[in-house]
Each structure stands twice: as C-alpha cells, then as structure tokens.
Amino acid sequence: MKKCIILHLSIFSAMVNRIDSTDKARDLIHTLEAQHGALMFYQAGGCCEGTQPQCFEKGGYFPRMNDAMIGLVEGYEFWVDRDLFEYWKHAHFTLDVLEGFGPGGFSLETPLGKTFKVHYRLFTDKELKELSPIKRSE
Template identity: 65%
Template sequence: MKRVDATDKAKNLIQQLKEKHGDLMFYQAGGCCEGTQPQCFRKGEFYLRYKDVCIGTIEDIEFWVDKDLFEYWKHAHFELDVIDAIGAGGFSLEVPLGKTFKVNYRIFTQDEINLLDEVKLNT
C-alpha cells in the first residue's frame, strides 16, 4: 500500500515541471513557514539530512520527509495536491507558475497499516 499519492491536478503540474527542469524530487520538512509544505526541487539540488525518509514516489519522483515529521505522520497517507496561490516559501519550482503544492492527510486504517510499503532512509 502506497504512503503517498497525488491528485490529477498535481500530476499534471509535475509533468510540466519535469518537461522544464528534468529529474525532480520532493521534500517536506516539519519546521515553520515553507518547511510545512512540500517543496519541489531539481533532483540533487536539496541536500537530504541523515535519516530523512522517502515515503514513496509520485510519477517516478521520490517524496522525502524530515525524519521527525515522519515519526509524527507515519500513520497517515499523504495526498499531494496543488492550489492556485503562492505559498510561504519561494524556493519550490512551482512558485513562478503561481502554484503551491500542498498535502492532504488521512489516517490509515489498521488493515492498511499492515499492508504499507517499506520506507527508505537516507543514510
């Protein structure tokens, strides 16, 4: 069972960004301001911290989260979405398009928890 997925609207924006920027990555921190929303970067242009967690992929793009955020949200499904707005951060690749990625969360059922895909740690 996947821990992360995306709306069609988010997938369409991802395809636009891939065409323009090439290989991408997502990162979501647990801090304040822009750290609370997912950020999209060219792959390798954001340096992961020790034990950050890849919770899965969206359109073949790894979605990484801060290790502490993962501990807090490990029982939740992340659904990547996009809205027409400029979020608190200005570093994510969608910002110049007047868009902001956001995550909708829902708690997994016990049956889903038993079927979850493994995560990957940055070591």
C-alpha cells in the first residue's frame, strides 16, 4: 500500500502547473484575502472586462458550463472562460500585478489602484506531455 501512495504522489508532483504567480501577485492576494476572506479568479474571453483576470470573493462569480479551472493560485481557484481556454490551452499563465486601473472595476484589487495581469508563454513539447489536468464546470 505504501508503494502505491508514494508512486501516486511522485507522479502528481512531476506534473507541470498551468499557472504560477509572481511575488507581487502573491502579496496582493494575501492583502485581499485579509480584507475579503476566501477568493477566486476568473478570466473572461472579452466584453467589458477584456481578458484581464478578475478577483472575486469565493462564490462571487459562477463559472459557465464547461469553463476550465486551470489550477490554484495561493490555494484559490483560477477559472478561464471555455472559449479563451481553447485558444490558450497550450500556454502557461503567470499571474502578475500592475499599478493602475485595468479595463474595468469589478475586480477586488481595483480600489487599491492595482490590476491583475497575466503573462503567457507556450509550453514546451515536454511540458505538454506532463500538464496537470484541468477541472471543467458543470
């Protein structure tokens, strides 16, 4: 039994994350967490908020059917619009923070004069074979 557990954990730890964050993003997340409690992120495919990631209180936004949860940032789910995910499924996301206001004002960091931003890079062929699984909303 121990061998199975160890093997399972080593396989899981070898998976490639689809999202990471910068120190600035992690610091802002902790600030927002202290003010608002549990959080969640959603990155839409356009409209009034563009494609900037939005931070909400957990449960403050409901992902649409078949949207993709690509991973956790500081323990909080990061959801991506289903159509946007299809476009960016071969890319690694890095959550960062910029000074100033983003394209809208729905995200929790807006009153602090900051906006979350995602930097993208394509996965290598090796990384594509080892990607962590996504979760789809139902």
